[in-house]
Every structure is written in C-alpha cells, then in structure tokens.
Amino acid sequence: DQQVKQNSPSLSVQEGRISILNCDYTNSMFDYFLWYKKYPAEGPTFLISISSIKDKNEDGRFTVFLNKSAKHLSLHIVPSQPGDSAVYFCAASASNQGGKLIFGQGTELSVKP
C-alpha cells in the first residue's frame, strides 16, 4: 500500500520555464511534508518542507503548495535551471507516528538548455 505517490516518473522542461512536480498521499494523519533532491551516486538532500497548518511555503525559486482536502502537494521551480536536473522525492510524516518519513517513488526532472 503506497501511502505517498508520485505518478509521473519523469518530467522534461525548458530552461527558464516553470517545473511542477506533483505528489499525492493517502494517510490523513500526515502533518509534515518534505521535498528532497537527489543527484546520481549521491544521497538525497533536503530542499523544502511544509507543515499541514500552512498551504504554501516559499524558498527562493522553490515553492511547495499543500492541498489538504485533496491530499495533494506540489513543488514549483521557477525559473528552472539545468542544474535542477535530478530526481525529486516527496516525503510525508505523521507526528503521532514518531516522525518517520514515508517517501514517494520519485520524479526525474530534466531541464533542457
């Protein structure tokens, strides 16, 4: 039972345009959500997070939106740069379940010059 789903395995975007990565979850107890970025042969690195008490969090070119009623979150990257090409994982956590992170399958973003 996949509690966190990223239904798009890959996404290709032109440099300078917006990249939108999507994530859906099923567990209504999740109250904290994170996005990680992963380059080949490296460990994932934290990108941005959002608590369930908010519906938007912004950090530079990166914005995460949370729609609790739809159990959906998205990551917007504006403008996209070639260095953003990586695999992006969304993750969710429930504070009453010890804060374990449950990850989605990942979306591979390719930003073309």
Place this chain on the structure above:
Amino acid sequence: NAGVTQTPKFQVLKTGQSMTLQCAQDMNHEYMSWYRQDPGMGLRLIHYSVGAGITDQGEVPNGYNVSRSTTEDFPLRLLSAAPSQTSVYFCASRRHSRSSYEQYFGPGTRLTVT
C-alpha cells in the same frame, strides 16, 4: 562536521553471506534511520532509532537487524544475504523535534548480492 558517513561505498556478496553496513553521524542527532532505494520504489524505511538503545521496524525490516549502542553509530546487519537485497542503502539522521522532520542523508552503499 563530516555529517553522515557510510562505509563501504560498494559491496558484492554471495547469497548466504553476512555483512554489516556502517553508518555514523557527528551531529549528535538522536534519530537515525536506514532506507533502501530500488528502481520505481523510491526510498523505503528499513529500521529506525529514536536514541541509543531504542530501535524499531520500518516498512521493509525482514532480513535486516540493527542496534544502537551509541548516539553516533547505527549499523545495519544482513545475516544471510539474498539477491532481493541488492539495492542502494542510505542512512539518515536528524535531531529530535516535534515540529521538523528534516533528515540528513549519507552518500549511500551500493550492495549487489549474487
């Protein structure tokens, strides 16, 4: 700070062999965890620990053992390796918090079981 370190970077095992994947962190983080990454499956939690002497199972614990005798170290043991355990393994840590669950990951260990 070195952050989260993992050894070895690569390992090839034969079916039935045992080994220990090492993980250490120098950030004095209470929480540590092990994940495996497989194509199309994302990162799946194997075991985790909320502090020295305390461990618990994650999503895919079968075939793996862990212990946490110190805050710094969290080794993952494969008692009898199977081809299904071929994967990339990541260790992660974070400080104890009720409001933030950001974890720091190590560089990974790529394990092949033949």
